Amino acid sequence: xxxxxxxxxxxxxxxxxxxxxxxxxxxxxxxxxxxxxxxxxxxxxxxxxxxxxxxxxxxxxxxxxxxxxxxxxxxxxxxxxxxxxxxxxxxxxxxxxxxxxxxxxxxxxxxxxxx
Amino acid sequence: xxxxxxxxxxxxxxxxxxxxxxxxxxxxxxxxxxxxxxxxxxxxxxxxxxxxxxxxxxxxxxxxxxxxxxxxxxxxxxxxxxxxxxxxxxxxxxxxxxxxxxxxxxxxxxxxxxxx
Numbered sequence: 675x676x677x678x679x680x681x682x683x684x685x686x687x688x689x690x691x692x693x694x695x696x697x698x699x700x701x702x703x704x705x706x707x708x709x710x711x712x713x714x715x716x717x718x719x720x721x722x723x724x725x726x727x728x729x730x731x732x733x734x735x736x737x738x739x740x741x742x743x744x745x746x747x748x749x750x751x752x753x754x755x756x757x758x759x760x761x762x763x764x765x766x767x768x769x770x771x772x773x774x775x776x777x778x779x780x781x782x783x784x785x786x787x788x789x
Numbered sequence: 790x791x792x793x794x795x796x797x798x799x800x801x802x803x804x805x806x807x808x809x810x811x812x813x814x815x816x817x818x819x820x821x822x823x824x825x826x827x828x829x830x831x832x833x834x835x836x837x838x839x840x841x842x843x844x845x846x847x848x849x850x851x852x853x854x855x856x857x858x859x860x861x862x863x864x865x866x867x868x869x870x871x872x873x874x875x876x877x878x879x880x881x882x883x884x885x886x887x888x889x890x891x892x893x894x895x896x897x898x899x900x901x902x903x904x905x
Contacts, residue, residue, distance in 0.1 A: 717895035733892075769891065778891075782832050
């Protein structure tokens with residue numbers, strides 16, 4: 675079946691603008707994760723959804739970052755008033771459940787460049 | 790908190806030879822999972838192999854195998870008969886077993902180049 679998809683693949687924006695990044699998980703997967711990959715920080719966890727709820731938002735770096743998930747499927751990560759340090763690859767992953775050990779399947783990521 | 794350390798930033802291996810990628814981790818948990826993910830230039834993270842900490846037997850997947858040393862908190866990946874398609878970044882990752890949030894904690898990654 676189809677894997678995790680993310681859009682856009684690449685996004686270039688100007689400092690101060692808002693951006694929305696989209697993730698379509700594998701059909702039937704109830705758990706969804708957002709990670710950020712940057713040269714300085716490596717791969718870091720941002721937020722996790724179980725269904726439409728986000729029990730763990732501990733990785734969001736500031737209140738400019740928010741995310742939602744609707745219908746237990748598509749998720750959107752929104753970054754307001756983007757800064758240059760937000761430039762990174764944003765990866766989304768989904769798993770069947772959020773229980774321990776369930777394999778996470780990753781999307782191809784969105785490369786965000788803030789000028 | 791858990792930490793994952795990959796101390797080698799890059800490695801190179803001749804095609805058809807064997808290479809071992811190192812990973813150490815630190816945790817106070819007794820039950821957990823360990824993973825190796827591959828990230829080729831396409832950016833798509835692909836699961837290579839996983840290990841449950843409660844299993845003493847080392848996991849194997851075709852040409853990929855791990856050497857899991859729980860007491861030493863070491864989790865190395867061995868790639869046998871290296872192929873050009875193995876060229877990628879490899880990330881070691883940790884997942885706690887307790888709790889509902891199975892987020893991954895990653896190492897910094899290692900760039901592996903397979904030479905023809």
